[in-house]
Amino acid sequence: MREGKQAILLMMTLMMILAALAPASSQQQAPHRVITVSEYGLVYVYDVLPKVGDSMKISFPKDLVKNLVNYVCLEDQDPKLEVGDEVFSITVEPEAGEQVHLLTIFKDVVSWNPVAQVFQLQIPLHPRVSDLGRTSFSVEVRLPKDAQLAEVSPGSLNQSSAGTLSGKLSNIDLSHGDFQYLSVSFSSDVLKLIDIRSASLSIVLPDRTMSLTLRILQLGGTSTSELTLRLPENLTLIEVRDPLGKLSSSYEPGRLKVRFRQPLSGGQLTSFTVVLKASEGSQLISSGSGVSRIGLLLPMNSTAWVYEVEVILKDAEVRSWSPEPIQLRREYPEKTVLVYRFDHVDPISVNDLRLTLEYEPLFTPVKLLPYLVLASIAITIASITAVYRVKAKPIVKKPGEALVDEGQLLTLSYQSLAELITSRRIYDRGAARRSLLEARSEVRRRVERIRKLGEEIKRDSPKLRKEVDGLVRSAESFEDAVDGLWDLVYPYLSKSMTRKRLDKVLERGYGELKKAYGRLAESLEALREQLS
Secondary structure, X not given: OOHHHHHHHHHXXXXXXXXXXXXXXXXXXXXXXXXXXXXXXXXXXXXXXXXOOOOEEEEEEHHHHHHEEEEEEOOOOOOEEEEOOOEEEEEEOOOOOOEEEEEXXXXXXXXXXXXXXXEEEEEEOOOEEOOOOEXXXXXXXXXXXOOEEEEEEOOOOEEEEOOEEEEEEEEEEOOOOOOOEXXXXXXXXXXXXXXXXXXXXXXXXXXXXXEEEEXXXXXXXXXXXXXXXXXXXXXXXXXXXXXXXEOOEEEEOOEEEEEEEXXXXXXXXXXXXXEEEEOOOOOOEEEEOOEEEEEOOOOOOOOEEEEEEEEEEEOXXXXXXXXXXXXXXXXXXXXXXXXXXXXXXXXXXXHOOEEEEEEEEOOOOOOOHHHHHHHHHXXXXXXXXXXXXXXXXXXXXXXXXXXXXXXXXXXXXXXXXXXXXXXXXXXXXXXXXXXXXXXXXXXHHHHHHHHHHHHHHHHHOHHHHHHHHHHHXXXXXXXXXXXXXHHHHHHHHOOOOOHHHHHHHHHHHHHHHHHHHHHHHHHHHHHHHXXX
């Protein structure tokens, strides 16, 4: 499971050492950090440190734990994350060698200033390392090649090449000293802050065709008219499309450029689908002797909050699978569908996520017979009977009634969250993350609907202004309570909080949620009385 992580880190290590300005021999002896800003906003922090003892704690400021995406160490297959009062630490137990190589990935540490039209990066220049003491520490910062610097702190960092800053911290106490921070403001047309809100991968076996749908959000940067996706070898492109039809694209092995129908600006969402076929030599889908092993496709250097996979197995009966699907269904004729759902897939974890299916082919010589029988029955019925349907007149509710309905639907979100907590399913990280995200999304939609209906009612029925304003305020308060519950639980979902600590914060969050629900119910009842 960990070979993928080690391969990625080893490759990045070699690339960074070869590209470093200083001779490789001196780089291998001196502790240093390389900070790399990727094209879609993830920040890779690569630390090379001398081995000190059998166990080392490599620490970062605690406020960065919410930005932590993933981490991996070349010398330790299972590093441990610990969160303290002031720092969070990654504890490694190096198996061999004289150095420790640690790669950590962060998101949302690069921000966009739309007024000044510049990006801002703030991150520590160095880690805090147990028992390392005072030493010199080299730093290299890699921005996009076209980066134009506006402001750099500390001033000791110098631009050594296009998009690259370097410098050295002399006689710094890495064991007990305060963190020193890097702060850089720069402009770039290459960098786009893009988040994958959801990914959906559908794979058909034994055809080996796949379609990947990405729903992306641009968080900052200049408008985006095209994206470059990196794909594994031995894939054939069939088409690229969005909900309106086919998109323009250009493809060469390993790289696909997708051109949007219109430029994507900050705060805008879009989705598109890439349809591919994997050849027999593809590492993404390997099959043989009734067993298929399937890897996930993450063609952007970003993170996917939700990643759904649907495997459609034709003319075969599945015997076993790993991991367990969240849904297994059989569709006519001779088709089995397995559905998986993963949370928070990133460039490291995607290499560990592989599906294994064992199946047995089915032989059905008369596959078309059921369709012919159904078709003949349909034609016979159509030739004998004509059915006329009278379109029902839609029932249009008054705005006041619609507002009450929206408020009532909002209370259902409370019931689902209360059930999540009281049933203790909240300790199941996968189920809790999915339920909380769905509840937040549903509550936001309902509250926005309540705001719009409220404005309409106040315009047409001024006498209801007091009750409507009360319902809107209580709905917004309920939305704040749901967001607050998410903020409290998220550290547990990201494995940076213990279950014992979760119990303490959960009591407070659940209490605030119940209070907000009580105010919502009272406001809803007051509006009902006025309408009646």
